[in-house]
Amino acid sequence: xxxxxxxxxxxxxxxxxxxxxHAQSSVICDLLERPAS
Numbered sequence: 035x036x037x038x039x040x041x042x043x044x045x046x047x048x049x050x051x052x053x054x055x056h057a058q059s060s061v062i063c064d065l066l067e068r069p070a071s
Contacts, residue, residue, distance in 0.1 A: 038063045 041059050 038059065042056070
């Protein structure tokens with residue numbers, strides 16, 4: 035997803051406080067990529 039990649043690229047250039055958001059977005063991305071059960 036373009037949005038996810040955009041967020042991840044933003045994380046690389048932002049302070050450490052966004053690491054928490056990055057972790058949450060990784061979980062969300064993982065959930066989105068999984069087939070709905």
